[in-house]
Amino acid sequence: MTLCIKCLNGCVLRLYTIVSSVPILNQSKVESVIFIIHDMTEVEKMSEELNSTKQLQSTLQTVLDLAYDGIVVLDPNGVIMLANQAFSDLIGKSLMELLYKPIASVVEDQVICRLARELNKTEACYVADHPAIVSVVPMKYGDKVQGSVMKITVSQLDQLREVILQLDDLKNQLDYYKNQLHQYNGTRYDFDSIITQDENLLKLKAECRQAAHGISNILILGESGTGKELFAHAIHNASPRSREPFVKVNCAAIPSDLAESELFGYEPGAFTGAGRQGKPGKFELANGGTIFLDEIGDMPLILQGKLLRTIQDREVERVGGTRTRTVDVRIIAATNNNLIDLVQQGSFRKDLYYRLNVVTFTIPPLRLRRDDIALLVDHFIQKFNNFMGRNISGLTTTAAELLKKYAWPGNVRELENVIERVMNLISKEKQRLDKNDFSMLLAPESSVEFNVEPNVKSNILSNETINKNNRSKDYRTAMVETEKQVIIEALELASGNKALAARKLGLSRSTLYEKLRKYGFG
Numbered sequence: 001m002t003l004c005i006k007c008l009n010g011c012v013l014r015l016y017t018i019v020s021s022v023p024i025l026n027q028s029k030v031e032s033v034i035f036i037i038h039d040m041t042e043v044e045k046m047s048e049e050l051n052s053t054k055q056l057q058s059t060l061q062t063v064l065d066l067a068y069d070g071i072v073v074l075d076p077n078g079v080i081m082l083a084n085q086a087f088s089d090l091i092g093k094s095l096m097e098l099l100y101k102p103i104a105s106v107v108e109d110q111v112i113c114r115l116a117r118e119l120n121k122t123e124a125c126y127v128a129d130h131p132a133i134v135s136v137v138p139m140k141y142g143d144k145v146q147g148s149v150m151k152i153t154v155s156q157l158d159q160l161r162e163v164i165l166q167l168d169d170l171k172n173q174l175d176y177y178k179n180q181l182h183q184y185n186g187t188r189y190d191f192d193s194i195i196t197q198d199e200n201l202l203k204l205k206a207e208c209r210q211a212a213h214g215i216s217n218i219l220i221l222g223e224s225g226t227g228k229e230l231f232a233h234a235i236h237n238a239s240p241r242s243r244e245p246f247v248k249v250n251c252a253a254i255p256s257d258l259a260e261s262e263l264f265g266y267e268p269g270a271f272t273g274a275g276r277q278g279k280p281g282k283f284e285l286a287n288g289g290t291i292f293l294d295e296i297g298d299m300p301l302i303l304q305g306k307l308l309r310t311i312q313d314r315e316v317e318r319v320g321g322t323r324t325r326t327v328d329v330r331i332i333a334a335t336n337n338n339l340i341d342l343v344q345q346g347s348f349r350k351d352l353y354y355r356l357n358v359v360t361f362t363i364p365p366l367r368l369r370r371d372d373i374a375l376l377v378d379h380f381i382q383k384f385n386n387f388m389g390r391n392i393s394g395l396t397t398t399a400a401e402l403l404k405k406y407a408w409p410g411n412v413r414e415l416e417n418v419i420e421r422v423m424n425l426i427s428k429e430k431q432r433l434d435k436n437d438f439s440m441l442l443a444p445e446s447s448v449e450f451n452v453e454p455n456v457k458s459n460i461l462s463n464e465t466i467n468k469n470n471r472s473k474d475y476r477t478a479m480v481e482t483e484k485q486v487i488i489e490a491l492e493l494a495s496g497n498k499a500l501a502a503r504k505l506g507l508s509r510s511t512l513y514e515k516l517r518k519y520g521f522g
């Protein structure tokens with residue numbers, strides 16, 4: 001019963017009471033009643049407190065059960081006062097079995113029992129065969145230690161391990177697909193593909209292999225068909241970037257109005273015809289790997305400035321964009337032009353030249369390494385034997401002599417093309433290639449011509465132009481006229497098909513275009 005009492009000072013006290021009444025009887029008649037009033041206010045208060053403590057405990061239990069870590073609360077004697085579900089799962093006992101029992105009596109794990117006696121300790125150990133981190137912290141009320149809380153981090157580590165395993169799996173898959181991509185899209189050659197026994201080229205190979213491990217940009221010089229691209233592939237493959245992309249750009253072949261977007265990409269709507277998604281440029285595609293800028297001497301002047309900025313800042317900005325993107329790309333540039341001449345003529349930026357000319361290699365032409373000819377011939381015969389299902393064993397002595405004396409203006413590419421052509425034309429019964437099979441290399445003036453300084457005789461197809469009159473002309477004029485004549489003949493033979501003419505000449509298409517422009521045929 002609630003009793004309201006008015007005090008002398010006028011305030012009203014509400015008391016929770018239990019009232020008992022005892023009647024006093026006189027001959028069965030109630031004479032008076034004794035009321036005994038028990039003030040239960042304190043008890044009621046305690047009961048309310050108990051209820052809220054129970055609520056708090058239930059909240060605490062819910063919170064603890066949500067935690068991934070195993071948590072156990074111990075009193076100063078090591079009795080388990082509270083534990084969460086994760087702890088119970090880890091130990092393999094129900095909460096009923098654990099609560100209010102000394103931890104040493106219910107938990108078999110010796111590490112946990114030992115750590116339960118510690119305060120302020122963190123240890124990496126195994127709990128129930130799981131790698132775990134166990135921490136114990138004291139619980140204090142005021143200055144007095146009232147017990148401790150132990151936290152066992154296991155499940156997160158397990159989950160982390162799961163995530164790490166998945167990540168490893170994904171990494172393996174990524175490596176696999178990168179490998180596949182590498183086989184189909186990347187490079188075709190490595191240093192073993194470079195056939196030579198020439199001392200200078202062997203030395204160059206060794207230097208390039210060394211430079212491959214570095215970070216500097218590389219410039220490869222050399223006449224057309226000497227193997228500049230082959231070297232670029234080999235350098236990339238021997239570099240720490242070998243698993244990353246190798247992207248080739250033929251600077252002479254991209255139309256100048258598209259060159260900027262090809263190299264640097266474009267944003268959506270950057271120009272009429274630009275795709276809605278935008279497009280990454282070659283630099284972005286080569287990110288992490290190598291970009292091979294072939295025929296760099298033919299790069300439009302306007303783009304050279306942007307290339308220079310890209311090399312310096314290691315950033316690209318897409319056409320029509322404002323955002324810069326960081327790119328980590330190693331540049332290998334190659335050209336058969338004399339870049340210093342181009343700088344002097346004003347068609348190549350001096351500052352770009354110095355940026356590119358950090359580590360430079362010049363591949364010697366085939367005519368300066370004649371001992372390689374026999375080796376390369378064997379290599380190409382083998383290659384075409386495989387392609388064509390032939391069984392040619394090699395050259396006759398006279399054919400070998402002829403090929404060794406020939407000037408090879410188109411270098412290794414021309415040699416390869418000649419062998420391919422001859423192997424296509426000779427009869428099935430033939431075992432060895434004879435001098436007569438190489439009639440296309442024979443000028444009417446006979447072998448004397450082949451002893452002439454190679455530069456003078458730039459191509460054997462020019463059988464009419466290399467004559468005595470030419471020899472009396474000045475050296476350069478003879479070369480130019482010879483070359484013009486050779487080109488005209490090759491175009492005639494190819495019925496005006498420039499790609500075919502370039503193949504016949506053993507030149508790259510871009511080199512032929514360049515020469516056509518130079519001689520005003522283009």
Ligand SMILES: Nc1ncnc2c1ncn2[C@@H]1O[C@H](COP(=O)(O)OP(=O)(O)OP(=O)(O)O)[C@@H](O)[C@H]1O
Nearest residue numbers: 193194195224225226227228229230336412413508
């Ligand atoms: N040392 C070599 N060993 C084997 N093959 C070679 C060698 N040098 C060049 N070749 C072959 O000759 C052909 C031309 O080589 P490559 O394209 O690398 O020359 P390049 O100097 O880049 O020519 P261009 O200046 O015309 O682009 C390729 O088929 C290449 O495989």
